[in-house]
Amino acid sequence: MGLWDRITSQFIEIIEFLDDSHETLVWRFPVRAQEIKNGAKLVVREGQTAVFMNEGKMADVFGPGTYTLTTQNLPILATLKGWKYGFNSPFKAEVYFVSSTQVTDLKWGTQNPIMLRDPEFGPIRLRAFGVFTLKVKDPAKFLRNVAGTDGQFEVDEILGQLRRTLVSRFTSSLGQAKVAALDLASNYDAIADKVKPAIAADFEDLGLEIPKFIIENISLPPAVEKVLDTRSEMSILGNMNQYAAYQMANAIPDAARTPNSMAGAGMASPRA
Secondary structure (H helix, E strand, C coil): CCHHHHHHCCEEEEECCCCCCCCEEEEEECCCCCEEEEEEEEEECCCEEEEEEECCEEEEEECCEEEECCCCCCHHHHHHHCCCCCCCCCECCEEEEEECCCEEEEEEECCCCEEEEECCCEEEEEEEEEEEEEEECCHHHHHHHHHCCCCEEECHHHHHHHHHHHHHHHHHHHHHHCCCHHHHHHHHHHHHHHHHHHHHHHHHCCCEECCCEEEEEEECCHHHHHHHHHHHHHHHHHHHHHHHHHHHHHHHHHHHCCCCCHHHHHHCCCCC
């Protein structure tokens, strides 16, 4: 290999990112000492956005597609670098790939019980859990406010903060909904619809959105559940007593019509 071949082999000609984990939100293409060749190919796949950075400043942003990198499609970067005579030489720039696909099946739940005032039981403590999905809505804002210069930003790095925000907004929305404890199960969707707008502003500041927020369960304390079980049993026993009395009342006329029965003998009129 000649000297010129060794030099040109250091130039990056194809810029792309493949990820099978679905947990990487941001990945920085490893340019470092290498230089991107004029006319290099940029491949941005569906579910990705490519962002060019120059000396800490955000430059051009590319959606899905294949691009040949020239001054025509890198106007902001060309301006930042001050290329007055065209984009004819190799250049250095940081390229970040930002995932725009949904990260699914993320768990959330209350670490501590939520104190609420129930119209029937008075003060009670509730626990809740469910799942949600996460998506980068604004790649530029997410890079500025969250990922920064992190070369590989995983969803786990921000998941704890997001869960705490979700639980806080869920707690407030549940209190404002004022749904009786016995009616919570039939109002999961309505409560979730109240939570989503409440968390939208918090996540929008981070360049994120929550496409889905699902409540799987809201549970009562074991002591309250035991009281409810006892109440249900008493209700069933009361209904059984009423049913037995009803059955007995219906059985008396039938017995009276039976000639040889005791009830029939008692109901028969004495002869003169």
